[in-house]
Amino acid sequence: MSDRLYLGGFADQSFGETIAGSDRNSHTYLETQLGYRIIENFYLVTEYRYSQYNNENPEDLAVGFEYKVNW
Numbered sequence: 001m002s003d004r005l006y007l008g009g010f011a012d013q014s015f016g017e018t019i020a021g022s023d024r025n026s027h028t029y030l031e032t033q034l035g036y037r038i039i040e041n042f043y044l045v046t047e048y049r050y051s052q053y054n055n056e057n058p059e060d061l062a063v064g065f066e067y068k069v070n071w
Contacts, residue, residue: 004037027052041068 009032030050035043043066050059 006033006035006037008033008035035066041070042066043068 009030011031012029013026015026028050029052030048032048033045034047035045037043045064045066047062047064048060049062052058
């Protein structure tokens with residue numbers, strides 16, 4: 001997006017897996033992350049998660065910090 005802002009994420013799908021309290025045999029997990037570089041390798045990050053593994057609260061938002069280490 002820019003040298004200060006990034007957007008990333010992933011999706012995961014499992015098949016043939018039974019979880020207690022769920023009538024599904026396939027489950028989806030999605031995560032989207034938006035990060036803003038504050039200084040050097042230090043980022044402010046917001047994240048949206050959707051998880052069918054969590055039957056009570058499948059959607060979640062999070063805010064945090066990230067420090068990027070290059071190897």
